[in-house]
Amino acid sequence: MNLGAPATRTQKSTVAIVDDDPSVRKAISNLCESEGFDVVAFSSTAEFLRWSIPETPVCMVLDVRMPGENGLDFQVELAKSHAEIPIVFVTAHGDIPMSVRAMKAGAIEFLTKPFRDQDLLDAINGGLAKSRMRRNALEMNAELEARYQSLSNREREVMDLITKGQLTKQIAATLNLSEITVKVCRRQIMTKMQANSMLDLGRMSEKLERMRSGPAELR
Amino acid sequence: MMPPHAKAQGVDEPNAPAHPNRARRFARPWAYFVSRLDPRPQALFSPMLPIFTAALAIAIFIFDTVTPYEIAAASLQVVVVLLSLRFCRKQGVIFVSLGCAALSILSAVLTIVSYVPTAGSTFSLGVINTSISLTAIAATAYLALATETARQTAERAQAHLAHVARLTTLGEISASIAHELNQPLTAVITNANAATRWIRSEPPNPQKVTSSIESIVEDARRASEIIARIRALTTRAEPQNAWVDINAVIQEVLVLIQSQLNENRIVVRAELNNGLPSVFGDRIQLQQAVLNLIVNAIDAIGAAQADPREIRIRSRKTRPSGVEVSIEDTGGGLTTTDVNQIFDAFFSTKTGGMGIGLSICRSIIEAHHGRIWAEKGEPSGATFHFTLPGTQEANQ
Numbered sequence: 116m117n118l119g120a121p122a123t124r125t126q127k128s129t130v131a132i133v134d135d136d137p138s139v140r141k142a143i144s145n146l147c148e149s150e151g152f153d154v155v156a157f158s159s160t161a162e163f164l165r166w167s168i169p170e171t172p173v174c175m176v177l178d179v180r181m182p183g184e185n186g187l188d189f190q191v192e193l194a195k196s197h198a199e200i201p202i203v204f205v206t207a208h209g210d211i212p213m214s215v216r217a218m219k220a221g222a223i224e225f226l227t228k229p230f231r232d233q234d235l236l237d238a239i240n241g242g243l244a245k246s247r248m249r250r251n252a253l254e255m256n257a258e259l260e261a262r263y264q265s266l267s268n269r270e271r272e273v274m275d276l277i278t279k280g281q282l283t284k285q286i287a288a289t290l291n292l293s294e295i296t297v298k299v300c301r302r303q304i305m306t307k308m309q310a311n312s313m314l315d316l317g318r319m320s321e322k323l324e325r326m327r328s329g330p331a332e333l334r
Numbered sequence: 335m336m337p338p339h340a341k342a343q344g345v346d347e348p349n350a351p352a353h354p355n356r357a358r359r360f361a362r363p364w365a366y367f368v369s370r371l372d373p374r375p376q377a378l379f380s381p382m383l384p385i386f387t388a389a390l391a392i393a394i395f396i397f398d399t400v401t402p403y404e405i406a407a408a409s410l411q412v413v414v415v416l417l418s419l420r421f422c423r424k425q426g427v428i429f430v431s432l433g434c435a436a437l438s439i440l441s442a443v444l445t446i447v448s449y450v451p452t453a454g455s456t457f458s459l460g461v462i463n464t465s466i467s468l469t470a471i472a473a474t475a476y477l478a479l480a481t482e483t484a485r486q487t488a489e490r491a492q493a494h495l496a497h498v499a500r501l502t503t504l505g506e507i508s509a510s511i512a513h514e515l516n517q518p519l520t521a522v523i524t525n526a527n528a529a530t531r532w533i534r535s536e537p538p539n540p541q542k543v544t545s546s547i548e549s550i551v552e553d554a555r556r557a558s559e560i561i562a563r564i565r566a567l568t569t570r571a572e573p574q575n576a577w578v579d580i581n582a583v584i585q586e587v588l589v590l591i592q593s594q595l596n597e598n599r600i601v602v603r604a605e606l607n608n609g610l611p612s613v614f615g616d617r618i619q620l621q622q623a624v625l626n627l628i629v630n631a632i633d634a635i636g637a638a639q640a641d642p643r644e645i646r647i648r649s650r651k652t653r654p655s656g657v658e659v660s661i662e663d664t665g666g667g668l669t670t671t672d673v674n675q676i677f678d679a680f681f682s683t684k685t686g687g688m689g690i691g692l693s694i695c696r697s698i699i700e701a702h703h704g705r706i707w708a709e710k711g712e713p714s715g716a717t718f719h720f721t722l723p724g725t726q727e728a729n730q
């Protein structure tokens with residue numbers, strides 16, 4: 116399908132750093148800036164939650180242990196709120212069970228302080244790529260939805276039947292329309308949905324179906 | 335008889351520098367010796383006492399000399415010897431006793447010279463009385479010295495106990511220390527990496543290179559400060575007394591114990607009042623006392639799986655010029671019926687507990703002329719309070 120890929124490549128990427136230690140926070144910010152990322156830094160996850168997450172790809176660098184909270188619990192909480200931001204964990208003492216738990220819950224990487232700069236930057240780039248993909252997918256979904264919304268009720272009915280495999284004649288009979296009308300509708304649908312072929316339209320319809328049956332997320 | 339240091343301590347303190355720890359070593363080396371001479375805090379010490387004692391000795395001497403020989407007023411000198419115990423160490427007590435004995439003999443000689451004995455019997459009675467006086471002075475001196483030795487031994491034992499405790503707690507908080515050091519070192523390495531990148535970037539960014547290097551210096555300094563703190567905890571020292579800001583002591587301890595608190599997901603709420611009077615004492619011992627109380631609170635919260643997991647530390651001024659510190663936790667609270675029992679040495683309800691934490695706390699607080707006690711918390715948990723006497727003037 117020819118959903119024009121959004122120009123995210125050239126877009127700025129943001130790294131959100133959450134660490135209660137001011138000197139570590141400053142140092143990671145410095146490193147990320149030297150790599151050309153936009154950087155925002157927070158001293159607690161509570162502070163992070165007050166931040167309005169930008170439209171650009173975002174990756175989070177999170178200290179596992181901070182006073183009054185636990186990075187792993189926060190990861191779960193964040194996932195529940197559907198704000199799916201890839202997380203790179205850093206920790207002072209990396210115990211294996213903890214890192215296993217973090218990775219299972221979808222962490223990008225689990226690094227022990229002091230980490231190699233390249234390891235951190237690689238992990239961040241990995242996280243940003245994931246965020247970008249997720250963003251693109253969401254944008255594509257939104258685009259598809261918008262195209263579908265531009266169809267008239269009649270056109271939607273026709274599209275439904277087309278994708279169920281009915282021929283023009285059958286559709287005309289089912290909807291009590293002339294074959295000409297159905298053909299016109301059909302052309303309209305292809306144009307509005309920007310579908311190249313019947314197969315393409317079928318895929319779009321399938322995707323819309325799936326979007327209807329769950330929250331708007333990457334599928 | 336006035337000890338030379340009595341005045342020095344009193345006069346010097348009001349303008350004590352902001353960092354008594356450092357100042358104690360470098361700015362006033364003599365202060366160190368002064369504190370060795372008389373580690374007893376000033377509260378005990380009145381500069382009038384030696385003057386009064388000397389006056390008393392002379393009064394007894396005059397009275398003894400002017401009264402007839404058979405009245406042995408010299409035995410009253412034992413009071414002088416006992417008084418000297420309040421402000422002298424061993425050598426001082428010996429010196430005072432010898433002085434008293436000399437005065438008694440001198441007075442006897444003077445009495446004999448001026449009053450020609452009338453009858454032989456009275457003279458021999460006088461000789462017996464003089465000997466009794468001398469024996470009394472000698473016996474008192476001996477007892478005084480024994481008391482002083484015992485007190486010194488107890489003092490040393492207490493210092494030793496505090497040292498042992500310091501090391502024990504050091505073991506407990508070694509994880510904390512490792513974490514504390516790891517943070518600035520991580521920052522150093524990361525900033526150094528960033529600096530390299532800023533140099534290599536096209537075009538190089540000298541401003542960012544400079545700021546990275548400045549951060550490195552700052553972080554390295556922080557690391558070395560942490561090491562200095564650990565050293566202060568581990569080196570064995572005689573108690574070193576100075577004017578101490580109790581809020582600073584609490585904050586220093588919180589830094590040391592921070593990662594253990596984080597690990598246990600405990601939030602500390604510190605409500606430290608400004609303008610508290612300074613307290614006179616040994617900074618490290620006071621840190622030790624606060625540390626033990628916090629470690630106990632952490633243990634209690636951990637054992638009770640408490641919710642919320644909070645330690646509240648408050649400091650406030652007491653009348654007329656003392657401070658009170660309370661440490662409140664949300665743990666399971668005190669389980670013993672006798673609240674004072676927990677302060678006994680080797681009393682512990684924990685599997686790995688030695689039961690010396692609170693007994694050390696008590697000996698430290700009492701050595702500083704303070705009081706420590708425990709209470710049931712509201713609605714749960716335990717609260718420990720201690721008070722310490724302070725100066726008239728507030729800090730800063």
Ligand SMILES: Nc1ncnc2c1ncn2[C@@H]1O[C@H](COP(=O)(O)OP(=O)(O)OP(=O)(O)O)[C@@H](O)[C@H]1O
Pocket residue numbers: 626630631634663665666667668669676677681682683684686687688689690691692693715716
């Ligand atoms: N905050 C507290 N909450 C509940 N109980 C406490 C608290 N602090 C002390 N206790 C009780 O007092 C006892 C004695 O404490 P103490 O600190 O002297 O020894 P300990 O903690 O058992 O061992 P350690 O020698 O390692 O300090 C503890 O075992 C515990 O039963």
Ligand SMILES: [Mg+2]
Pocket residue numbers: 626629630690691692
């Ligand atoms: Mg204890």
